[in-house]
Amino acid sequence: MRLARLFCVTDARLARGDLPDVAEGLSRAGVDLLQLRDDKASDAEKLTALEQLRAAAQPNGLVSVYADYHLAQEFGADVLHLPKGRPTAAKARGYVSEWAQLGRSCYSADEIDAALADDGIAFLTVGPMVGRIPWRGAQPGLDLVRHAATVAPPARPGSKPWFAIGGITLDNLDQVLDAGARRVAVGRAIVDADDPAAAAGRFSDRLRAAWGDEFESFTLGALSSGGFRSVAGAAPVAGAAPAPGEGLSMPAAPSDAGADDDSGEADDLSPARSAGADDPEACDLDGH
Numbered sequence: 001m002r003l004a005r006l007f008c009v010t011d012a013r014l015a016r017g018d019l020p021d022v023a024e025g026l027s028r029a030g031v032d033l034l035q036l037r038d039d040k041a042s043d044a045e046k047l048t049a050l051e052q053l054r055a056a057a058q059p060n061g062l063v064s065v066y067a068d069y070h071l072a073q074e075f076g077a078d079v080l081h082l083p084k085g086r087p088t089a090a091k092a093r094g095y096v097s098e099w100a101q102l103g104r105s106c107y108s109a110d111e112i113d114a115a116l117a118d119d120g121i122a123f124l125t126v127g128p129m130v131g132r133i134p135w136r137g138a139q140p141g142l143d144l145v146r147h148a149a150t151v152a153p154p155a156r157p158g159s160k161p162w163f164a165i166g167g168i169t170l171d172n173l174d175q176v177l178d179a180g181a182r183r184v185a186v187g188r189a190i191v192d193a194d195d196p197a198a199a200a201g202r203f204s205d206r207l208r209a210a211w212g213d214e215f216e217s218f219t220l221g222a223l224s225s226g227g228f229r230s231v232a233g234a235a236p237v238a239g240a241a242p243a244p245g246e247g248l249s250m251p252a253a254p255s256d257a258g259a260d261d262d263s264g265e266a267d268d269l270s271p272a273r274s275a276g277a278d279d280p281e282a283c284d285l286d287g288h
Contacts, residue, residue, distance in 0.1 A: 001079075001101055001123050004032035004062070005207045007163050007185035008200060011038040012049035019049055023056035025197030026190070030204025035064035035081060035185075043071065050075045064103070069095040079103060081125070084111055089120025106162075107140060109147045116152055116160050124148075125185055128166020129176055142179040149180025155214045170202055177210045 008031045013019040023034060034053045036046060050071075053063045064079035065072040069087070072080040073095040080096050081103040082089070089102050096102070101122035104115040115124040126148045129141055145164050152159040164176050165185035176184060186203060193199035 001033075001062070002157075002161050004123075004161065005183050005211070006031050006200065006204050007033040007035065007064075007125075007165075007183065008190050009035045009037055009066075009185060009187040010053075010191045012036065012041045012045055013191075014038075014041060014045060020052045020056060022191070022196050023053050026200045027056050027061050029197040029200035030208075031061065031190075031200050033062045033064055033079065035066055035079075037066050046071055047075060050077075054078075062101075072096050072100070081105070082121075089118055093120060105165075106148075107144075109144065112144070112148050112162070113151065121160070123161045123163070125163050125165040126181075127164055127185075129164060130167035130172065142175060145176060145179040145181050154180070154182035155211075170199070170206075173203065173206055177206070182207065182211055 008026055010019070010023070010026075013022060026034065034057055036049050036053060038046060038049070041049065046068075050063060050065065057063050062078040063075075064081050065075060065077040066081045067083050069080065069092055071077075077096055077100055079101045080092060082092055082105065084105045084107055089104070092102055102120055103123045103125065104111075104118070104121045106112045106115050106124050106126050107128075112124065112126060115121045126144050127140065129145070148162050148164075152162055154161070161183060162181075163183040163185040164179075164181035168176055168184050168186050169189040173184070184203065184207065186200075190196050190199045190203065
């Protein structure tokens with residue numbers, strides 16, 4: 001995850017029926033992480049779409065489920081991206097493999113700081129940059145990116161990776177990069193383009209240029225520090241953990257996540273609650 005730069009959010013493209021081809025093009029163009037968000041698709045359609053994304057992402061990319069822990073469990077997700085607040089990473093961990101990575105959506109400096117301090121969270125998204133969320137007061141925007149860049153400098157090998165998200169386009173990308181971001185999550189500016197792969201390639205090229213020579217030294221430092229794993233279908237990395245699905249069985253749902261859970265978190269694990277109307281990122285391809 002620390003080597004990822006470009007994260008793309010897509011729906012299942014059911015009306016167009018071209019997800020496999022589009023996803024393959026995105027992966028070849030430099031997208032490192034593909035995430036499915038589609039509230040109109042059935043569970044079966046989501047599973048099919050996720051399998052198509054995984055086939056396109058192999059051998060080097062990752063596939064993410066957003067908020068829906070049951071879907072992540074059934075799919076055997078590489079990545080489960082959690083909404084702000086609950087569920088806790090410890091609670092969510094019971095629904096994915098030991099080697100799956102957990103992310104957290106953050107909309108304030110306090111939420112960024114909390115996610116950085118949470119050992120169960122592998123990465124975070126920071127935003128939105130622009131968008132349609134009705135905020136109390138000023139929208140976080142670039143100030144939030146500046147805070148993240150200060151407390152978790154992207155090029156520092158020990159920093160937890162974070163992605164700027166929310167309405168990012170090729171037109172405003174430079175502002176996001178100037179504020180300190182070196183990883184971005186993009187939705188409509190890629191998947192609604194006439195040529196999604198070409199759009200992804202332009203984002204990838206500009207992120208590569210923003211990193212410059214720093215990325216090579218960052219990569220060497222990150223690899224020497226360990227902690228990397230191969231992804232599904234990739235050759236194992238020396239010293240890395242097994243990829244999802246390689247000799248692993250998915251855990252059963254935790255017994256304390258049912259109706260008799262008095263921890264206050266059972267309801268917050270419900271996909272309907274996790275990706276509900278109170279979540280700024282729910283089912284929106286731009287994360288806003």
